[in-house]
Amino acid sequence: xxxxxxxxxxxxxxxxxxxxxxxxxxxxxxxxxxxxxxxxxxxxxxxxxxxxxxxxxxxxxxxxxxxxxxxxxxxxxxxxxxxxxxxxxxxxxxxxxxxxxxxxxxxxxxxxxxxxxxxxxxxxxxxxxxxxxxxxxxxxxxxxxxxxxxxxxxxxxxxxxxxxxxxxxxxxxxxxxxxxxxxxxxxxxxxxxxxxxxxxxxxxxxxxxxxxx
Numbered sequence: 001x002x003x004x005x006x007x008x009x010x011x012x013x014x015x016x017x018x019x020x021x022x023x024x025x026x027x028x029x030x031x032x033x034x035x036x037x038x039x040x041x042x043x044x045x046x047x048x049x050x051x052x053x054x055x056x057x058x059x060x061x062x063x064x065x066x067x068x069x070x071x072x073x074x075x076x077x078x079x080x081x082x083x084x085x086x087x088x089x090x091x092x093x094x095x096x097x098x099x100x101x102x103x104x105x106x107x108x109x110x111x112x113x114x115x116x117x118x119x120x121x122x123x124x125x126x127x128x129x130x131x132x133x134x135x136x137x138x139x140x141x142x143x144x145x146x147x148x149x150x151x152x153x154x155x156x157x158x159x160x161x162x163x164x165x166x167x168x169x170x171x172x173x174x175x176x177x178x179x180x181x182x183x184x185x186x187x188x189x190x191x192x193x194x195x196x197x198x199x200x201x202x203x204x205x206x207x208x209x210x211x212x213x
Contacts, residue, residue: 004181013058019124020047026121033116039099042183048095053089054190058117082157086139086211087164093136095186099211140143168201 024047028041060081103125107117143162154160172182 005120009058010136013054016054018049019121019128023047023121023125023128024093026119026125030113030116032158033112035107035113035116037181039103039106039186041190042099042186043096043103045186046092046099049092050096053085053092056085078158083155083160084157086157086161090136090161090164091168093132094165095183097129097133097136097173098182100125136165 002100024044027044029038041138058137097108107113139158139161142188143158147154147159147162154163171185173182175182
């Protein structure tokens with residue numbers, strides 16, 4: 001039965017990665033129609049990080065689940081894996097939702113962009129960000145309730161994810177009030193990644209090597 005479940009997980013992961021790759025290609029092609037938005041590069045970068053999360057989860061979660069000394073979901077999130085992955089995932093998901101909203105506004109600003117963006121990949125992006133946004137919100141809100149009830153320690157993966165989500169929301173509010181952008185940090189990470197690693201051409205250099213394209 002474990003083999004069957006692993007097979008289903010493998011097919012699911014492959015399907016998710018395929019859809020993400022198509023979304024990234026769709027965003028890369030949007031400027032060819034005369035549509036421009038900073039969200040195109042940001043979402044492409046974030047989608048690459050999502051692929052990394054999916055692949056890492058595929059290999060590590062079964063290993064953690066087989067450990068006999070881990071009892072219950074709350075205790076399990078006290079492992080180094082969840083302490084690292086849950087906060088990172090929450091941050092990436094919130095950034096995806098934030099930039100998907102900007103993407104929607106920019107694509108719908110004129111008829112040319114609407115026609116160019118009217119593809120199944122656009123709706124796949126919306127569906128993906130909706131699922132991720134709801135998942136992140138449930139973890140943060142539910143985690144905050146559990147922390148308040150004393151069921152979850154702030155040092156667990158759930159606790160750290162709650163803190164990460166709250167800090168993102170506070171940062172969003174603060175930057176909005178003072179006229180900045182919560183994407184400033186993401187843009188800096190993209191810039192450093194492009195200069196040091198050459199991630200997917202995210203630095204804006206068209207001649208740099210692109211992954212999955």
